[in-house]
Amino acid sequence: MSTLIALIIVGPLLASAIGLVCGSRQRLRDVVTVGALAGATAMAAWLLAEVERNGTVVLRVGGWDPELGVVLVADLFAALILVVALATILVVEVYAIGQRFTAWGANPQLAGPLLLVLTTGVSLAILTGDLFTLFVGFELILVSSYVLLTHQGRRGQIRAGMTYVVMNLFASTLFLFGVAYIYAATGTVNMAYLAERVPELDQGARLGIGLWFLVVFGTKAAIFPLFSWLPDSYPTAPTTITAVFAGLLTKIGVYVIIRFHTLTGMEDLGPVILVVAGVTMLVGVAGALAQGDVKRILSFHIVSQIGYMLMGLGLFSVAGVAGAVLFLVHQIPIKTVLFLVGGLIEEETGTSSLDKAGGLVATAPFVALLFALPALSLAGLPPFSGFVAKLALVDAGISEVATPIVVVSLVASIFTLLSMAKIWLGVFWGSPREDTKPAPTAAHVGGHRLMMSSTALAVAGTLVIAVLAGPLWRMSERAATDLLSPEVYVEQVLQ
Amino acid sequence: MSVALLFAVSGLTSVGIYLITARSLSRIVLGFSLLGHAAVLALLAAGGPAGDAPLADHASIESSANPLPQALSLTAIVISFGLTLFLLALARRQHVLTGDDLVEDDIEDQRIAHLEEVELGSEHDLSDKELDGEDADS
Incomplete structure (x- = not known):
């Protein structure tokens, strides 16, 4: 079974190399890219089924002892997030193939292979069992994201790319310093050994490590006050790239925060995390209300939603962490879908600005439907997945008597709905402006159909999450129980 | 050490x-x-x-x-x-x-700086190109 883990990581990387030497044979590259992503997704689903039935799968790379070598660990939490993440990337790649016939498409010779490198980084960051491989996984994600963000070389992209790269590079350097500190304090970078040794350190060193890594991972996850690079850089990239970034990069940051801070038993940091979570929700949603562009509104919402996941972690109870896990599962596809719809809006109206677009309900009712469903889900209205996830978090908050954060989260939800209504008013109602729409060609129409159907598929996927809320919740609860008792993880990795 | x-x-x-x-x-x-x-x-x-x-x-x-x-x-x-x-x-x-x-500067900073200029009575109009330079150039 552990071979699956290796294949999930190596497969996309190999496909990326093949994609790069394909040159101008675009069809072949598409087949390889989609094939690799579909294969990885299928294997991840198989892995999840296996983990669900028989427990954690551990791969010791090269047969080395965990003390010396690299271990890759697929527990329930990792396998669950991995499936959702890979499936999301697959949908985006199909959308990207459709979008290349339009003015907003990314350069296909680069985008496919780089997306595969990013996929490898995502899988590695999710599955890794030691801190340094996590660093390498992050770097894989970031380096490919730097290039994806700036490869068209437009002025806005370079401007935003510079801030993005400098911020993330700084966080990576801090990560490296953190690895040095933690190695000096404990003599290991393996997470299972860290789970044993960090709680034995004295209070000061332990909290120092916890806060340091909260800052490091928090910069990647865009928590308050480390988020300012995100709403500025994400909207400048081609839609498909932004969609992947929005759905995955920050969520991997959150995933790692949850993993690291539960494993090393940082319950004392709970109140700090809760305060950060509350401010992140409010500042993100306030920023979204002030914007006049679909992509920028959605980018601020990424920040706001990060707060909810941190809220679940900050409670440090099984219900809270399970809520955070479920929220993560709901958030990865929903955020991606909303950006994909943002791309469709650009496609239909020629702009993503609220002032310039209008009347899409009349001219493209299907796009309106595709926007409305995930938007209501994001705001947390029943019967969508967002409602289920938020209900779980609020419920956990109430049972922990953390009233302030519960109130803040509900207020932020109302504002989320308000800003979704703002997009609806600006883009879908009002009078249509057909003059901005470029004239379609035959290839254009085919590509457009592909974009539509992949978005529709993804929207259907988010609805499935709502339908499967019961089993998913039970799975999240099991994952959270394991996360909050690190000795389970330690035993499984070191046995 | x-x-x-x-x-x-x-x-x-x-x-x-x-x-x-x-x-x-x-x-x-x-x-x-x-x-x-x-x-x-x-x-x-x-x-x-x-x-x-x-x-x-x-x-x-x-x-x-x-x-x-x-x-x-x-x-x-x-x-x-x-x-x-x-x-x-x-x-x-x-x-x-x-x-x-x-x-x-990022777009938000540019916008705020512009608001300040408007309050001070400066006449110059902020065109789209300055704010969302993404579409306008290349």
């Missing part, structure tokens, strides 16, 4: 931080190189006392240095080398586009 290493780490870190607060990307690149070195030295210092080269048939386990941080350092050095090149490429592209390599 070696005091010399400690001083080297703190010196490199302070100069590096000073440089990355600059506006020009070429200074930031230099800053990151120094910070990268500082982080690698910190990793080495974390590995315990110095010793013989950790080769299997040349040193005993007692007398050799800790090889793990060295392996980690190598990886980190390679990554920071690649990223330095990427930053330089960005600086070059910015130079081609704007004639300098300065990191510009």
Whole structure:
């Protein structure tokens, strides 16, 4: 079974190399890219089924002892997030193939292979069992994201790319310093050994490590006050790239925060995390209300939603962490879908600005439907997945008597709905402006159909999450129980 | 732990931080190189006392240095080398586009600065090009 883990990581990387030497044979590259992503997704689903039935799968790379070598660990939490993440990337790649016939498409010779490198980084960051491989996984994600963000070389992209790269590079350097500190304090970078040794350190060193890594991972996850690079850089990239970034990069940051801070038993940091979570929700949603562009509104919402996941972690109870896990599962596809719809809006109206677009309900009712469903889900209205996830978090908050954060989260939800209504008013109602729409060609129409159907598929996927809320919740609860008792993880990795 | 290493780490870190607060990307690149070195030295210092080269048939386990941080350092050095090149490429592209390599304000800052100008009665109109430069150029 552990071979699956290796294949999930190596497969996309190999496909990326093949994609790069394909040159101008675009069809072949598409087949390889989609094939690799579909294969990885299928294997991840198989892995999840296996983990669900028989427990954690551990791969010791090269047969080395965990003390010396690299271990890759697929527990329930990792396998669950991995499936959702890979499936999301697959949908985006199909959308990207459709979008290349339009003015907003990314350069296909680069985008496919780089997306595969990013996929490898995502899988590695999710599955890794030691801190340094996590660093390498992050770097894989970031380096490919730097290039994806700036490869068209437009002025806005370079401007935003510079801030993005400098911020993330700084966080990576801090990560490296953190690895040095933690190695000096404990003599290991393996997470299972860290789970044993960090709680034995004295209070000061332990909290120092916890806060340091909260800052490091928090910069990647865009928590308050480390988020300012995100709403500025994400909207400048081609839609498909932004969609992947929005759905995955920050969520991997959150995933790692949850993993690291539960494993090393940082319950004392709970109140700090809760305060950060509350401010992140409010500042993100306030920023979204002030914007006049679909992509920028959605980018601020990424920040706001990060707060909810941190809220679940900050409670440090099984219900809270399970809520955070479920929220993560709901958030990865929903955020991606909303950006994909943002791309469709650009496609239909020629702009993503609220002032310039209008009347899409009349001219493209299907796009309106595709926007409305995930938007209501994001705001947390029943019967969508967002409602289920938020209900779980609020419920956990109430049972922990953390009233302030519960109130803040509900207020932020109302504002989320308000800003979704703002997009609806600006883009879908009002009078249509057909003059901005470029004239379609035959290839254009085919590509457009592909974009539509992949978005529709993804929207259907988010609805499935709502339908499967019961089993998913039970799975999240099991994952959270394991996360909050690190000795389970330690035993499984070191046995 | 070696005091010399400690001083080297703190010196490199302070100069590096000073440089990355600059506006020009070429200074930031230099800053990151120094910070990268500082982080690698910190990793080495974390590995315990110095010793013989950790080769299997040349040193005993007692007398050799800790090889793990060295392996980690190598990886980190390679990554920071690649990223330095990427930053330089960005600086070059910015130079081609704007004639300098300065990191510009983000859109929100530009908007707020503009609001202030409007309040002061300055007449100049903020065109789309200034605000969302993404679409207007290339």
